[in-house]
Amino acid sequence: MRAVDLIRKKRDAAELSREEIEFLISGTTHDRIPDYQIAAFLMAVVWRGMTRAELAALTEAMLHSGSVLDWSALPAAKVDKHSTGGVGDKTSLVIAPIVAAAGLYVPMISGRGLGHTGGTLDKLESIPGFNVNLRLDEFRRVLETCRCALIGQTPEIAPADKKLYALRDVTATVESPYLITGSIMSKKMAEGIDALVLDVKTGDGAFMKKQEDAEHLAELMVETGTRMGKKVVALITDMEQPLGRKVGNALEVEECVEILNGNGPGDLRGLCLELSAWMFLLGGSVKSVAEGRELAGEMIASGRARDTFREVIRLQGGDVRIVDDPGRLPRARHTARVDAPRAGCVTAIHCEKVGVASMLLGGGREKKEDSVDPSVGLVLEKKIGDPVKAGENLCTVHYNLDSRLVHAMRLLSESFEIGDHAPPAAPLVRKIIGAGEMA
Amino acid sequence: MRAVDLIRKKRDAAELSREEIEFLISGTTHDRIPDYQIAAFLMAVVWRGMTRAELAALTEAMLHSGSVLDWSALPAAKVDKHSTGGVGDKTSLVIAPIVAAAGLYVPMISGRGLGHTGGTLDKLESIPGFNVNLRLDEFRRVLETCRCALIGQTPEIAPADKKLYALRDVTATVESPYLITGSIMSKKMAEGIDALVLDVKTGDGAFMKKQEDAEHLAELMVETGTRMGKKVVALITDMEQPLGRKVGNALEVEECVEILNGNGPGDLRGLCLELSAWMFLLGGSVKSVAEGRELAGEMIASGRARDTFREVIRLQGGDVRIVDDPGRLPRARHTARVDAPRAGCVTAIHCEKVGVASMLLGGGREKKEDSVDPSVGLVLEKKIGDPVKAGENLCTVHYNLDSRLVHAMRLLSESFEIGDHAPPAAPLVRKIIGAGEMA
Numbered sequence: 001m002r003a004v005d006l007i008r009k010k011r012d013a014a015e016l017s018r019e020e021i022e023f024l025i026s027g028t029t030h031d032r033i034p035d036y037q038i039a040a041f042l043m044a045v046v047w048r049g050m051t052r053a054e055l056a057a058l059t060e061a062m063l064h065s066g067s068v069l070d071w072s073a074l075p076a077a078k079v080d081k082h083s084t085g086g087v088g089d090k091t092s093l094v095i096a097p098i099v100a101a102a103g104l105y106v107p108m109i110s111g112r113g114l115g116h117t118g119g120t121l122d123k124l125e126s127i128p129g130f131n132v133n134l135r136l137d138e139f140r141r142v143l144e145t146c147r148c149a150l151i152g153q154t155p156e157i158a159p160a161d162k163k164l165y166a167l168r169d170v171t172a173t174v175e176s177p178y179l180i181t182g183s184i185m186s187k188k189m190a191e192g193i194d195a196l197v198l199d200v201k202t203g204d205g206a207f208m209k210k211q212e213d214a215e216h217l218a219e220l221m222v223e224t225g226t227r228m229g230k231k232v233v234a235l236i237t238d239m240e241q242p243l244g245r246k247v248g249n250a251l252e253v254e255e256c257v258e259i260l261n262g263n264g265p266g267d268l269r270g271l272c273l274e275l276s277a278w279m280f281l282l283g284g285s286v287k288s289v290a291e292g293r294e295l296a297g298e299m300i301a302s303g304r305a306r307d308t309f310r311e312v313i314r315l316q317g318g319d320v321r322i323v324d325d326p327g328r329l330p331r332a333r334h335t336a337r338v339d340a341p342r343a344g345c346v347t348a349i350h351c352e353k354v355g356v357a358s359m360l361l362g363g364g365r366e367k368k369e370d371s372v373d374p375s376v377g378l379v380l381e382k383k384i385g386d387p388v389k390a391g392e393n394l395c396t397v398h399y400n401l402d403s404r405l406v407h408a409m410r411l412l413s414e415s416f417e418i419g420d421h422a423p424p425a426a427p428l429v430r431k432i433i434g435a436g437e438m439a
Numbered sequence: 440m441r442a443v444d445l446i447r448k449k450r451d452a453a454e455l456s457r458e459e460i461e462f463l464i465s466g467t468t469h470d471r472i473p474d475y476q477i478a479a480f481l482m483a484v485v486w487r488g489m490t491r492a493e494l495a496a497l498t499e500a501m502l503h504s505g506s507v508l509d510w511s512a513l514p515a516a517k518v519d520k521h522s523t524g525g526v527g528d529k530t531s532l533v534i535a536p537i538v539a540a541a542g543l544y545v546p547m548i549s550g551r552g553l554g555h556t557g558g559t560l561d562k563l564e565s566i567p568g569f570n571v572n573l574r575l576d577e578f579r580r581v582l583e584t585c586r587c588a589l590i591g592q593t594p595e596i597a598p599a600d601k602k603l604y605a606l607r608d609v610t611a612t613v614e615s616p617y618l619i620t621g622s623i624m625s626k627k628m629a630e631g632i633d634a635l636v637l638d639v640k641t642g643d644g645a646f647m648k649k650q651e652d653a654e655h656l657a658e659l660m661v662e663t664g665t666r667m668g669k670k671v672v673a674l675i676t677d678m679e680q681p682l683g684r685k686v687g688n689a690l691e692v693e694e695c696v697e698i699l700n701g702n703g704p705g706d707l708r709g710l711c712l713e714l715s716a717w718m719f720l721l722g723g724s725v726k727s728v729a730e731g732r733e734l735a736g737e738m739i740a741s742g743r744a745r746d747t748f749r750e751v752i753r754l755q756g757g758d759v760r761i762v763d764d765p766g767r768l769p770r771a772r773h774t775a776r777v778d779a780p781r782a783g784c785v786t787a788i789h790c791e792k793v794g795v796a797s798m799l800l801g802g803g804r805e806k807k808e809d810s811v812d813p814s815v816g817l818v819l820e821k822k823i824g825d826p827v828k829a830g831e832n833l834c835t836v837h838y839n840l841d842s843r844l845v846h847a848m849r850l851l852s853e854s855f856e857i858g859d860h861a862p863p864a865a866p867l868v869r870k871i872i873g874a875g876e877m878a
Contacts, residue, residue, distance in 0.1 A: 004608075034478070036475045036610060037476040037478070037609060038475070040481065043450070047483075170443050171475060
């Protein structure tokens with residue numbers, strides 16, 4: 001088999017066999033195929049796409065390029081949630097404790113933020129002492145003890161993805177829904193889970209701006225996971241404005257604690273309950289989504305989810321006192337406010353701009369190599385539909401350095417649109433894909 | 440400027456600026472852009488194509504990656520012919536002496552054969568002693584002395600093409616008409632010529648099987664050359680059967696001598712006269728193609744073209760005696776014949792199969808690294824339209840080794856189709872592109 005022939009086949013829109021895809025991925029992992037051939041292949045995939053069979057073969061080949069975790073000794077289902085990324089998207093920190101508190105296992109391997117979107121690892125690391133870089137044996141110990149564990153990518157998991165992602169990043173081949181599916185699903189399947197709930201974001205603050213693109217990606221991921229024998233469902237959710245009110249790493253942890261305390265913004269709480277409910281349903285804890293929502297609500301109301309959050313922080317070396325005293329989280333030295341230019345009603349919040357503003361303040365990464373400042377970010381004082389008076393504060397900015405403040409403030413001013421009438425309320429969950437008769 | 444942004448732009452079908460294309464080509468030539476980014480860009484070009492402005496910028500950037508020869512001191516126009524390659528396509532060896540004998544200069548830089556097609560350099564090297572690897576100062580001396588010189592690629596000419604071609608070859612990006620145009624036209628323009636006649640082959644034995652593809656390529660090359668201030672015309676010519684009767688390196692040289700002696704097959708002679716006529720017209724020697732044909736015919740009839748052929752062989756170190764005694768050319772030890780299975784009329788000769796048969800005998804290259812046997816090949820005893828008797832010889836095979844003879848003989852048997860009626864005669868020149876009011 002020669003790589004050039006397989007590139008030609010894909011270029012000419014023919015279907016590659018499972019063996020051919022395995023040849024390419026194994027050759028990638030073990031450096032038997034040069035980068036330039038892989039790069040040409042990736043661009044051909046961006047062009048031609050993949051059939052469902054090719055995509056399942058790609059995902060399995062990537063999955064088996066490394067270790068697949070085995071939790072078969074654990075006495076309950078292993079479930080996880082994955083989000084395609086957004087602004088203020090902090091549900092993992094709430095959901096993992098809720099679901100674990102109710103008896104399922106959540107072996108969650110997450111990523112870092114890039115560009116306008118945040119990442120779970122950065123949020124967790126704003127908790128003083130929290131260690132996301134556990135070895136697999138430590139990961140196992142935490143998971144066995146408190147039924148959830150929250151870590152970053154390890155070298156053992158899907159090394160083919162690491163190699164491919166690095167190439168995609170420099171060859172403008174990141175955006176292919178097929179390559180995204182292979183990347184996400186191979187890593188998630190390597191967690192050794194039984195079921196996966198996908199939160200596929202759409203709207204201005206998401207990677208998939210158009211709902212049809214989000215639905216296409218969701219369908220690919222659901223079908224790929226299902227072909228691999230897992231229970232998978234995808235929720236297409238709204239990212240036209242930031243989720244919750246807080247954007248920025250420590251600020252988002254603070255908001256998660258609010259939710260676990262039974263408080264916090266309704267949209268964030270609602271989505272956390274919804275995602276948890278689906279995890280319960282797929283994991284076999286409940287018989288309906290409604291029952292799942294109820295169970296998730298109980299985990300919050302009883303304080304059991306908050307206890308589990310404390311426990312996982314403790315087991316991963318973090319300062320548990322932040323749960324009862326969020327003032328112990330890093331906090332920026334200065335605040336500034338964005339004044340409403342007129343009275344009326346917030347009709348839109350340009351979500352990507354809000355994300356970029358947070359990044360400019362130091363809360364996110366422009367390039368992968370950048371470090372983040374855990375303390376900075378912003379608090380939306382008004383969200384879509386809220387009435388405002390002229391001069392009222394729309395958004396509180398938490399910052400340390402002046403250097404890019406002006407730029408960030410300008411973006412935030414531009415983000416808020418104020419009109420005369422509140423727009424009709426948009427549902428947070430726009431569509432559910434892959435539920436079949438379960439819903 | 441970042442290569443990844445330019446790849447993305449091409450991927451999204453946007454037009455690159457001249458500066459952006461220069462950045463890519465200069466980065467390629469000087470190894471500032473890694474191969475994997477160039478490979479992804481090449482596949483994006485295969486996908487999206489290029490605008491005429493992009494293509495001219497690409498060709499100029501490739502041209503200026505190396506030296507452009509300067510013949511301004513020479514007292515007549517410099518013209519060349521380029522063929523996209525076929526089977527039995529040996530016109531260069533006839534045309535260069537014809538055109539030089541009439542007073543124009545032909546600084547011809549040619550290539551080697553690959554796959555089913557032959558190459559001018561391989562044919563020339565079947566002349567004992569003939570040296571195609573001249574340095575540029577030797578090339579200049581030969582050209583000044585006999586007005587034509589026939590050499591191979593030098594490191595000074597379009598080094599970007601060398602790099603790009605090596606990558607295209609292993610990334611299944613050879614076939615793009617845009618990349619073909621950039622490659623051919625940059626090398627031809629580097630010859631420092633005033634005018635170029637393109638022989639774009641179409642049909643079973645050509646790279647462009649479909650006439651519309653050949654016409655598209657021809658239009659791209661003509662427009663690119665014209666944008667660069669050169670006179671360029673393209674003849675779309677038939678390659679549904681081998682040109683002439685002989686295929687194989689020494690055999691083809693022998694057939695060229697036949698033409699220069701005023702003999703040889705009519706199709707080959709006709710195409711040589713036609714291409715020479717256009718070179719005369721573009722070079723300003725004549726006022727019409729008809730006049731050009733006449734002039735070319737005179738160069739043959741007077742023996743002056745043959746004298747020039749002798750002269751260029753001598754100047755490039757070859758054995759001039761082959762012109763008067765072609766028996767001095769390398770000759771295979773054995774011959775075999777392909778018998779007609781029935782009586783009738785030859786209705787088709789599958790040209791690519793004939794080319795592959797010659798390659799299998801050792802006359803061509805399967806891979807670039809292969810060497811060729813100058814003596815082997817085949818002589819078509821019958822061509823399309825010829826009547827045949829059952830058992831009559833269709834084709835004489837000249838071979839040295841038995842190893843792949845059976846395979847080659849089977850291909851040749853399959854190549855000939857015999858029917859009851861002769862097909863209508865097909866014109867050799869199907870279309871002329873870029874002639875404008877000249878024709």
